[in-house]
Amino acid sequence: MSTQVHATIDEGTVRELSDSLDEPEWLLETRLEALEALDDLDMPSVIRTPGREWTNLHDLDFEGFVDPLNAAEDKDQVGPDEVEVLPFADAVDEREDLVKEHFGSVVDPQEDYLTALSTALFSTGTVVHVPEGVDAEDVTVRTEMNSRSLFNYTLVVTEESSSVTILERQSTGDDVDGERYYSGIVEVDAAENSNVQYGSLQNLDEETYNYTLKRGYADTYATIDWIEGNIGSRLTKSSVETYLQGDSSESQIVGAFFGHEDQHFDVNARVWHEAEHTTADLVTRGVLDDEARSVYEGVQDVGTDAWDTNSYQRENTLMLSDESEADASPKLIINNHDTEASHSATVGQVDEEDLFYMEARGTDPESAKNMLVEGFFVPVLEEVAVDELRDDLRDLVAARLRQ
Amino acid sequence: MSSDQDHLKETDTEKRFEFKKEESAAVTSDKGLTEEVVRMISDDKDEPEWMLERRLRALKQYQEMPMPTDWPGQPDLSELDVEEIVPYIRPDVDKREGADSWDDLPEDIQDTFEKLGIPEAERKALSGVGAQYESEVVYQNMQEQWEEKGVIFCNMDEAVQEHEDLVKEHFMTKCVPPSDNKFAALHGAVWSGGSFVYVPEGVTVEMPVQAYFRMNSEGMGQFEHTLIIAEEGSEVHYIEGCSAPKYGTHNLHAGGVEVFVGEDAHVQYSTVQNWSKNTFNLNTKRAIAEKGGTMEWVSGSMGSKATMLYPSTILKGRGATDNHITIAFAGEGQDIDTGAKVYHNAPNTKSTIESKSIAKDGGRTNYRGLVQIADGAEGSSTAVECDALMFDNESTSDTMPYMEIQESKVDVAHEATVGKIGDEDVFYLQSRGLDDDDAKQMIVSGFIEPITEELPIEYAVELNRLIELEMEGSLG
Numbered sequence: 001m002s003t004q005v006h007a008t009i010d011e012g013t014v015r016e017l018s019d020s021l022d023e024p025e026w027l028l029e030t031r032l033e034a035l036e037a038l039d040d041l042d043m044p045s046v047i048r049t050p051g052r053e054w055t056n057l058h059d060l061d062f063e064g065f066v067d068p069l070n071a072a073e074d075k076d077q078v079g080p081d082e083v084e085v086l087p088f089a090d091a092v093d094e095r096e097d098l099v100k101e102h103f104g105s106v107v108d109p110q111e112d113y114l115t116a117l118s119t120a121l122f123s124t125g126t127v128v129h130v131p132e133g134v135d136a137e138d139v140t141v142r143t144e145m146n147s148r149s150l151f152n153y154t155l156v157v158t159e160e161s162s163s164v165t166i167l168e169r170q171s172t173g174d175d176v177d178g179e180r181y182y183s184g185i186v187e188v189d190a191a192e193n194s195n196v197q198y199g200s201l202q203n204l205d206e207e208t209y210n211y212t213l214k215r216g217y218a219d220t221y222a223t224i225d226w227i228e229g230n231i232g233s234r235l236t237k238s239s240v241e242t243y244l245q246g247d248s249s250e251s252q253i254v255g256a257f258f259g260h261e262d263q264h265f266d267v268n269a270r271v272w273h274e275a276e277h278t279t280a281d282l283v284t285r286g287v288l289d290d291e292a293r294s295v296y297e298g299v300q301d302v303g304t305d306a307w308d309t310n311s312y313q314r315e316n317t318l319m320l321s322d323e324s325e326a327d328a329s330p331k332l333i334i335n336n337h338d339t340e341a342s343h344s345a346t347v348g349q350v351d352e353e354d355l356f357y358m359e360a361r362g363t364d365p366e367s368a369k370n371m372l373v374e375g376f377f378v379p380v381l382e383e384v385a386v387d388e389l390r391d392d393l394r395d396l397v398a399a400r401l402r403q
Numbered sequence: 404m405s406s407d408q409d410h411l412k413e414t415d416t417e418k419r420f421e422f423k424k425e426e427s428a429a430v431t432s433d434k435g436l437t438e439e440v441v442r443m444i445s446d447d448k449d450e451p452e453w454m455l456e457r458r459l460r461a462l463k464q465y466q467e468m469p470m471p472t473d474w475p476g477q478p479d480l481s482e483l484d485v486e487e488i489v490p491y492i493r494p495d496v497d498k499r500e501g502a503d504s505w506d507d508l509p510e511d512i513q514d515t516f517e518k519l520g521i522p523e524a525e526r527k528a529l530s531g532v533g534a535q536y537e538s539e540v541v542y543q544n545m546q547e548q549w550e551e552k553g554v555i556f557c558n559m560d561e562a563v564q565e566h567e568d569l570v571k572e573h574f575m576t577k578c579v580p581p582s583d584n585k586f587a588a589l590h591g592a593v594w595s596g597g598s599f600v601y602v603p604e605g606v607t608v609e610m611p612v613q614a615y616f617r618m619n620s621e622g623m624g625q626f627e628h629t630l631i632i633a634e635e636g637s638e639v640h641y642i643e644g645c646s647a648p649k650y651g652t653h654n655l656h657a658g659g660v661e662v663f664v665g666e667d668a669h670v671q672y673s674t675v676q677n678w679s680k681n682t683f684n685l686n687t688k689r690a691i692a693e694k695g696g697t698m699e700w701v702s703g704s705m706g707s708k709a710t711m712l713y714p715s716t717i718l719k720g721r722g723a724t725d726n727h728i729t730i731a732f733a734g735e736g737q738d739i740d741t742g743a744k745v746y747h748n749a750p751n752t753k754s755t756i757e758s759k760s761i762a763k764d765g766g767r768t769n770y771r772g773l774v775q776i777a778d779g780a781e782g783s784s785t786a787v788e789c790d791a792l793m794f795d796n797e798s799t800s801d802t803m804p805y806m807e808i809q810e811s812k813v814d815v816a817h818e819a820t821v822g823k824i825g826d827e828d829v830f831y832l833q834s835r836g837l838d839d840d841d842a843k844q845m846i847v848s849g850f851i852e853p854i855t856e857e858l859p860i861e862y863a864v865e866l867n868r869l870i871e872l873e874m875e876g877s878l879g
Contacts, residue, residue, distance in 0.1 A: 048473070049773060049805055304796065319811035322778070330817065332802040333476070337762075337793035337823035347808045347815035 034119035065181035072147040079139035088125030106187035125153035144173035163195035172205035188216035199227035220246030244278035255284035259292030270299035273306035288324035313343035461581035461591025478709035478738040555601035562599030578661035597627035662690035678706035694720030715744035718752035733766030742772035762798035784814035
């Protein structure tokens with residue numbers, strides 16, 4: 001059930017939304033400022049070469065998707081007792097100081113048009129707070145989208161020497177006619193010596209446009225590891241980013257995507273080395289079938305003060321169809337010479353010899369191809385330290401292959 | 404806007420004559436790039452009408468195009484005042500003999516020649532001091548050797564007169580149209596000098612065709628055009644530029660290079676350039692390779708204040724091959740933004756790009772490359788390898804490759820590494836009795852060896868010597 005009459009994006013709507021969530025004045029102000037900024041903000045940056053914008057966001061009528069007052073979802077937020085896992089509205093209620101301190105501190109609410117739109121209109125979200133010294137595992141956040149648009153906001157704060165593993169899952173529930181829009185902003189603030197593992201598996205239906213920005217700040221000795229799986233949606237623009245701000249902080253970004261039909265993935269993995277002895281490892285593998293298209297941008301930015309940096313990036317794309325397109329731009333930006341950095345990217349198809357070998361062993365061509373595709377993801381799956389996420393990702397890949 | 408005819412009428416009068424006088428007296432005026440200036444260049448060269456028309460069209464395109472300023476991390480062009488370009492064009496037209504004397508050359512250029520160990524007479528020739536005479540001799544010798552086989556090698560201005568049909572067909576039409584970028588358009592409007600090379604079907608030119616002397620005899624030619632046409636099954640190696648720097652008084656170099664590689668033909672284009680350090684080097688170089696043809700770019704980019712240069716190859720015919728080998732060296736205050744572009748537009752095409760860069764004393768190097776494999780270019784493969792060496796923490800080195808792959812039956816690989824000069828390596832060499840500078844020099848020489856071994860010995864030696872000079876910081 002849905003209504004095709006959507007609210008206009010104006011001050012009234014934002015006030016109504018904020019009012020219905022019983023929000024404090026400062027949050028309403030932040031929303032209104034973001035709303036006002038929309039006119040002057042650009043779309044998030046996409047790879048551009050002269051004469052070409054690799055992902056065309058301008059053609060999308062984001063405002064047309066937006067229906068903030070009718071946002072509907074089913075959400076599960078579960079975590080062990082020692083950790084606070086709160087729906088955003090409850091968190092604003094119960095832990096206002098915490099939210100006020102961290103909201104918008106990692107991702108600028110007015111960073112670009114889409115973050116500002118999210119800030120103005122988000123109605124659902126989760127706040128995860130891990131107290132000092134607590135080792136929390138298995139915080140699960142499942143979001144099922146049941147409306148035309150959903151703006152979701154996640155804030156993760158880990159205190160000193162704590163650790164947490166968060167599994168986030170977005171999928172589509174009730175049928176809604178036409179195109180949809182899911183927007184997810186994730187801010188992670190990892191204090192000294194804390195350890196955050198954030199896994200995300202996106203399996204939205206293929207009428208859904210998806211914009212997600214996940215960004216973490218890692219303090220001294222902190223580790224932020226991201227696992228980013230993209231299977232669903234019609235168009236995904238996903239950025240996963242870590243700022244290594246403290247000495248000896250580390251980050252790993254593991255990405256996997258599998259596009260088919262006319263899906264478009266614009267996948268970005270970025271890391272900024274801003275302190276000494278920091279380490280980053282970016283690994284992404286993607287498969288494209290039918291007319292699917294991927295744009296990958298990886299950035300390793302080593303700042304002037306980032307002495308003794310280690311930074312690695314690998315991206316591999318497998319193309320199963322002649323109609324698919326894979327674009328890649330792995331960028332190295334090095335401002336400190338005391339750096340060991342490398343990146344590599346490859347694009348290719350299923351190896352003919354492997355295929356032949358397997359067929360010679362009696363495997364039919366279709367199964368042989370499927371096995372090789374599954375095998376292609378293995379190096380990435382191996383990096384996924386969370387059993388559940390790894391199994392789910394593997395299952396989704398297998399399911400797609402058998403469609 | 405009135406038609407070209409009207410313009411001609413209007414300018415083909417006493418007014419035009421007056422203008423000329425006025426203009427020559429106003430060499431230092433900052434009038435900007437105007438139609439009058441373009442007409443004057445064309446008139447001075449006694450060009451056919453079609454060339455003037457092309458120039459005027461390019462000028463119009465130039466005026467309509469915005470400055471390229473929105474590339475991520477591109478060199479700062481804000482100090483490049485296009486309005487100031489005019490005075491630098493004028494000498495091309497009126498003053499062909501180069502600098503008046505050796506002493507007119509900037510000190511660092513004099514210094515370079517001295518340190519390169521080039522004899523006095525040759526130094527003068529190379530730097531363009533009264534070199535016109537010598538360069539003519541060089542051309543003559545080359546022609547005698549090859550003209551029986553139908554090879555043409557001459558000045559581009561001359562080619563417009565003597566080989567009009569070939570030039571008309573190929574000049575800034577299919578390969579580098581003025582619409583390609585703002586500086587290609589600028590080049591199209593005010594180009595002057597350069598080389599024309601034509602190699603007939605099946606002819607192999609055994610020794611490299613060198614534009615070493617010519618470049619410098621023109622001296623002032625900041626907009627030189629090089630057009631190379633290699634017919635089916637022919638083979639030629641063209642070497643341009645060498646280590647001779649340009650004058651300090653010029654601040655913009657916008658050359659154009661067009662290479663037509665016929666079926667199964669093989670062209671190598673090598674250049675080692677060392678511009679003076681106030682030069683904006685914004686060149687456009689492109690090759691089109693037909694079926695089975697091979698294009699090889701070997702280039703060393705030294706000097707300049709800022710360089711934006713991405714030699715590109717369009718692999719148009721089945722089985723065509725492109726190889727790029729480039730080296731960039733950026734010292735203090737220099738921003739060298741260079742790379743390679745390859746368009747795989749046919750099946751079974753192959754490309755390799757090997758890029759090395761060195762950044763030192765606050766210099767910046769950037770590899771910016773594009774590999775595009777078009778839909779239908781099945782069986783194509785490309786391998787890109789970028790290595791950057793950094794000397795210190797003031798320097799910057801970026802790698803920004805772009806890969807657009809529209810075909811599945813391909814093999815695409817890109818690899819890049821950045822590292823500092825190895826302390827251990829330096830220590831090892833020092834323990835063998837080398838001092839710090841020599842040790843680093845030796846490491847750099849090893850690092851760039853893949854480039855130098857592609858160059859004829861005299862160029863390789865010069866490249867090494869140039870790098871040595873940069874390393875000593877003696878050119879400051």
